[in-house]
Amino acid sequence: MKLVTPVSVPVLSVRDLCVDARTPEGRRHVLKDVSFDLNPGETLCIAGESGSGKSVTSLSIMQLLPKASLQIASGSIKLADRELTNLSNRAMRSVRGGDIAMVFQEPMTSLNPVLSIGTQLTEAIREHQVTEGGKAETIARQMLDAVHITEPGRRLTQYPHELSGGMRQRVMIAMALSCRPKVLIADEPTTALDVTVQAQILKLMRELKREFGASIVLITHDMGVVAEMADRVAIMQNGRIIEQGSALTVFERPTELYTRQLLAAVPRLGAHAGTDGPPRVGSEVARGEVPDRSPVLLVRNLNVAYGSPTRWLFKGKPPVSAVTDVSFELRPGETLGLVGESGSGKSTTGKAVLGLIPFTGDVVIDGKNIGGLSARQMQPIRRSAQMIFQDPYASLDPRMAVGAAIAEPLIIHGLANKGERDDRIAELLRRVGLQADAASRYPHEFSGGQRQRICIARALALEPKLIVADESVAALDVSVRARVLDLMLELQETMGLAYLFISHDMAVIERMSHNVAVMRAGRIVEMGTRREVFESPKDEYTRALMAAVPIPDPRARNII
Amino acid sequence: MRVLKAMLRQPAALFGLIVVVAVMAMAIAAPLIAPYSPDNQMFDGLTLEGAPMPPSEQFLLGTDTLGRDLFSRLLFGARTSLVIGLVANGIAVAIGLFIGILSGYLRGIVGNLLMRFTDLMMAFPALLLAIVLAALLRPSLWIVAMVIALVNWVQVARIVYTETRGLVERDFILAERSLGAGHFRILFMHILPHLMPTAIVWGTLGIATTVLLEATLSFLGIGVQPPQPSWGNIIFESQSYFQAAPWLVFFPGAIILLTALSFNLVGDALRDILDPTQRGRG
Amino acid sequence: QDTPQQGGDIIVTYKDDIATLDPAIGYDWVNWSMIKSLYSRLMDYEPGTANLIPSLAETFGVSDDGLTYTFKLRKGVKFTNGREVVASDVKYSIERAVNPKTQGPGAGFFGSIKGYEDVTGGKTTTLEGIAAPDDSTVIFHLSRPDATFLHVLAINFASVVPNEAVEAAGGDFGKKPVGSGTFVLKDWTIGQHLVFERNPDYFVKDMPYIDKFTVEVGQEPLVALLRLQKGEVDIAGDGIPPAKFLEIKNSADGPKMIVDGEQLQTGYITLNTKVKPLDNLKVRQALNMAINKDRITRILNGRATAANQPLPPLMPGYDKSFTGYAYDVEKAKALLAEAGFPTGFETVLYSTNTDPQPRIAQAIQQDLAAVGVKAEVRALAQANVIAAGGTEGEAPMIWSGGMAWIADFPDPSNFYGPILGCSGAVAGGWNWSWYCNQDIDKRAVAADSMSDPAKVAERSATWGKIFTDIMADAPWIPLINERRVVAKSLRMGGADNIYIDPTRVINYDAIYVKQ
Amino acid sequence: MALLVLRRLVQTALILLGVAAITFLLLYALPADPARMIAGRSATAQTVANIRRELGLDQPLLVQFWAYLQGIVHGDLGRSYAQKTDVGSLIAARIPATLVLMAAGILVEVLLGLTFGIIAALRRGGAVDRVVMMASFVGVSAPQFVVALLLLYVFAVTLGWFPMSGFGTPAHVVLPAATLGILGAGWYARMVRSAMIDVLNQDYVRTARAKGLSSARIILRHALPNAMLPIIAMIGIDIGQFMGGVVVVEAVYGWPGIGQLAWQAIQQVDIPIIMGVTLVSALAIVLGNLVADIIAPLIDPRIRAR
């Protein structure tokens, strides 16, 4: 592999970086000889397998590796000509946030739960730019505006748990951008965002680059985004950079097998135009013709409002309606794709449908109206209806080994005895593309994508009739994603599973759905078969969505 | 086994473990080790003026104000104090955990009632309860242990309550609910492990304080009755002698401290070993 | 050696707060001496002695049958509110002490006054037996001869108080005392201090000596002593805690700081005559021989002497020749065997739980063990021990320490009734041996009616015999006579016996500051 | 809003009522007889009976309790048996001193505990950590009486920096507050350390560091509030815990607080005073917990939502 000759002095230069993980079983290499340069004003996209070391690379640069378990074994990281690996903590402080800013992969756990969004935003601004009190606030509001968060004024006073996943991610981005860093490292910054917002964010990053000459390291698995943004691309696998080159070269003349597989697996919007259902994956296995076509999920006039009931001396905030008058139905063997703006109420709908949050209206699962059921009464229903949560890290018990976490549903519902259980776990892990040894590790020892797969495995363990999948493949690299999606389709074919599939990735929705619903501001603005919605969108917002989908081809870049 | 092995790898924990085992062995083997009977008020154990004797060859750690051998009393006192420190304190922590976790988790009437009950118990002067029990029951080691347990669980409950309230809001609990896990499972498989650090801190710090509390109870007349020695009552009986006979305060104080510290070292190690997010630390 | 001087402020400390300064109510050894100094009574004692002298009374006379006492009051004595003390005040004050509404503990002392039962029974509030024919004459009519009556008129409950001040205080007289004593209460900051200043109008010239004394309360004895050594405190009222005693005693200034003297006190173990096997005389005698009293005085750093009879040595009637039961383990064992307990028995020994009582109880326990008696020690709060003692069949043995008997007035009769007589051997009584010997009771009544002043010596001897005869029944193990120890600063003057005044504890009237 | 305050007040009142009832019951279950304690040894059985009647002790328990409650409603805590004075005024005279002592004690323990807990957490496993934890252990396991006397001996007697005894000036409060605070500081240091270690491992602390914030800000603004939750609850508990310590500390330093009053009252079975002190301290504890319950949601918005 030949390195691209730098045009000028690189702002960031990583040489032969090796990172080891300390585990009870001894040291394990996580990064091996990672080298790359980042030139001024350049965007380097790092793509690659989930768990290949992308996040670890970025954390190494920031000197933020969890010291307890990960350590830089050798190598150098240079910012201009400052060596970062042995910089004092104090000196590193001014580098962080000021010179290099970072957007972390998991937005929920990365925001401080007890501080308001406003505080968290303004403190970085105050730290790095000398501003008077009022001004930081103004900048913060502008930044929220820039990442297209509605009602920025109100958001500043809200707390992380009151925001949707996508909104949290945008807050993270706003936070990173607010100090106009020289280098921006963004780890999957748009995973949780719908394409229109994603487009805007990408635009914002490009502007930053243009206006301030910032350089960007963008970690993403979305080859569309890569194609749109990258000047250069690095592909990682197994802790190494296996291929590196200009965007055009990598996209058009990939040398490595993995890269080629990766590109081949990229879904393209419109690939399934003209068909009604998702493609069959189960070759000739007869699709279990489900005789009973009565809906497995029936939703009528669902309304959800957030707000706190008044408790003790505190007056609750006035309730905010998150979902308004949502109705739909889902039959066995069908997938309803739910797309829409971030914060439009998709996750809320998903949770309400499973009775995890209070709602009004009717939700009928498998013929039973779940309104007002007690936890005990819900138990049998839980078996047939499962959810894969949007934020995988937060939804795993940090103190429970992954194997045990997957075994949970089996134990709860009394399926499989102990012996069978281990086999089931191994089987489930294999199916989502994880090694069997993952069972004995803990959630924090996994990469974002790996955690997401753990959550999928957990939901599948019960073989439910209905799965609410909330951005379930968002953090997966395309190859794994394709595998997981195939798995889901296969299960649907063999077992007649129904999916409520929440995603912002239009290509994925196209691939998975029979029907599609588009949400905006708590309402379904358009609903129909996939073909109707994709090929002749009626709502203006739907049309905007379609237009914003990035195309995985650097030549087709719409904005430079 | 894994836990034990991990523990043996850490010097501090190893030290703690050794001391803990040693103290327990001392307590069990007290009659074999003790040079004198713990209750023997020896003629030459007091000066002619009636002052206790400082440490010497004859009396390793000196004598107390009745001319008894302090070393022998400390050995036998270990039996009492270990029961108090481990059993009484252990029960208190267990009750506290149980009530605290339930009141923090359950909403509605039951949770509220539990917490108000805890509030009531907390607002109630514990010592008064002890005094009344002293008058109504015949004080014995086990009754003392029971009283201490009844008095001490309240604080643990309160702390656990607050922590549980925070934990319940975490997403993984929601996820667990969506899997259909019952309250029991959520409480004991998912919330409880997160409370272990708190339980361990209270469990180990509580050893020293309960041992001393026993002494306070002695003073109120509900402690173990004389002449049965306990570390607490040895120190309490002679605390005003800190100038005149410092060994009477120093040695029992040191052994309480050492024991509590050792339990704590073991507890800390245990906490780290049980906490997966701390895995890999040396 | 040095002569008393006028003037000076001193500081006195006590651990316990002063409960009340109402003479009809106050009955603990801390407020006892303060009440003594705030009020005056018809009779009083010569400082440091047990010798009765008239005080508010100028003269007095007793009728031949011993039933009528006539007192002539001193003229011109004023309460500190300015009003003159008259005979009706005496009558009022004693009636107040007897009246159940007052809830005073001292009513019983006046039991020999005619009409006593009517007042305590609630029929009337005036005592038929007290008359005040004119402002300076008080006449007492007794229903039976009472040899201790003059002593009774000298105890605090007989202090004279002004009616109008009691009423003005509205039930809080104990906090707003008005009397005609040597001192006046100037300030009382609850929980902190009480300031007493000299009464300039006191009817005895040049009394008291000091101008002022401040009582600081809530002072831990150990700390009070440290302060005394630093010169911040003049009298540590609670004495010297065991932990400090030897250090101070053996220090250079020690002898000058310690006042150590005998008091009218006996510490004893009650042997419950209604509980098996203590109902057996031989057993009680054996136990009397089993205790090594010398070792116990050693534990107390020599601040006590071994006792062998109920009366303390200072008390009239004490029999110096009486030997009691000598310490003899072998004989004790033999007696026990004779009584049918060759291997001893199990029993329970109660004690209060403040140092050094549990230690003494343990020493007793060890001695009992030596003769085969296994006694379980129960060290309880004082109130619980009192409750156990007063419940029939409950407490086999009680070590009286802490509640040991201290005489209210220096007369042997005071050592009998409640603690050894039949009247005390009732539920709720203080006769914890439950010892009731009708014969002795009769002898006691007879001795008390010997009110003829000429027969004082004979009466004392009669009493002395009563107590030594009681010892034949061995309801007690008289253990020790504890001496009282007070610590004072070097500048304090006055003989030792006014710091451990037999009737006052500390005699504030008589102490003075040197230089 | 007004309704909610009312509700909380009603709850407080109920708790106090519960405390009063239990205390009353317990005190009357005691074999000790207050009338006899007042009467002393020389009193005749009749005197004792008279006193008992005058105190109303011969009435059935319920009647007595009812009378007591009626008194409370009128702000009357009854009259002390031994002192024959209004209990309310006795307590009122001593409450300020105890409040000062407690406030100072809490201040000491929170300041010491937080500082050292944080330092230990930051230097986890290092020498500093070890020393701090050892010290906290000494603090926790040292009997308060001994600590009080030692401090007094060193700082008042030997060095003469502070007065030995009394109340009034700021100098007077230093040693008592230190004694009271040392034990709690040990606890706090442990709890804070433990909570801090937990919090410092959280992702959001990583975010804060990524922003380049100063360590001070990361610790104080980001980590501490999260670690404070269990600590806040402790402060509520402390008030109850202190009641015991207050007795000892007040005794040693001659501090005119209610601890001494309570102690003496217990010795004398002065039931009205015991009741009064119990109620007052129960009120303090309930208020303490209330404050903790109010502060917790102020710190953690997630609790607020419930």
Ligand SMILES: Nc1ncnc2c1ncn2[C@@H]1O[C@H](COP(=O)(O)OP(=O)(O)OP(=O)(O)O)[C@@H](O)[C@H]1O
């Ligand atoms: N704290 C840790 N301890 C041990 N191993 C870890 C730890 N964090 C990450 N790893 C391992 O390091 C490898 C690289 O992880 P990393 O988070 O960099 O992956 P990634 O490329 O960002 O993947 P994804 O796209 O899924 O986020 C993974 O195999 C992961 O299991």
Ligand SMILES: Nc1ncnc2c1ncn2[C@@H]1O[C@H](COP(=O)(O)OP(=O)(O)OP(=O)(O)O)[C@@H](O)[C@H]1O
């Ligand atoms: N716990 C909460 N308290 C208050 N408001 C909330 C809470 N959770 C969500 N919301 C609000 O509800 C709305 C819908 O949130 P939801 O999480 O359903 O969005 P979403 O469609 O899933 O978005 P995304 O694609 O970004 O995940 C948002 O405005 C959000 O701020």
Ligand SMILES: [Mg+2]
């Ligand atoms: Mg990652």
Ligand SMILES: [Mg+2]
């Ligand atoms: Mg969402």
